[in-house]
Amino acid sequence: QQQVKQSPQSLIVQKGGISIINCAYENTAFDYFPWYQQFPGKGPALLIAIRPDVSEKKEGRFTISFNKSAKQFSLHIMDSQPGDSATYFCAASGNTGFQKLVFGTGTRLLVSP
């Protein structure tokens, strides 16, 4: 129940296209859903996050869509750029006890020029 399932494992998108990464969870106690971006040899960096009280959050070219009933959330990268090539992790944490962040397995995105 603590898992966050992420897909696809890898993704190739042409420059200017839309990148979509999906995550699903089972634990209904999760109430915080961040996305992290990681470049090779670096630690992950927080990209954007959402709480279940909204269905969508947009920051620049990055949008999180959240479907509470389906227990799914996704990251959309509009107008994808080669500089977006990185590994993306979804994550989730709960609102009770010690709120550990549970990560998905990651998606390696390659944006071709």
Added chain:
Amino acid sequence: SQTIHQWPATLVQPVGSPLSLECTVEGTSNPNLYWYRQAAGRGLQLLFYSVGIGQISSEVPQNLSASRPQDRQFILSSKKLLLSDSGFYLCAWRLGDGYTFGSGTRLTVV
């Protein structure tokens, strides 16, 4: 401003040797601190977390241990490294909901 420091950046150690990775944070007090491991091409696995000095919780049984001797210092250790301990080790601290990660240590056990 808050910053997190992690060292060394890379480390090559023989099997059976000891390990000590250090993480320190600046600009905050009593942070929640975490050690994650990332195996090649895989996700982030939580190893240990700490809510205060001397308070360590382990997530998975393993060859590693953690200690928090000071409020803003978190140390990951091993007495005898195994080949399977190779990976990318990340320290993180929590500010509000978000986690901030260090730059990581690439450990190769040979």
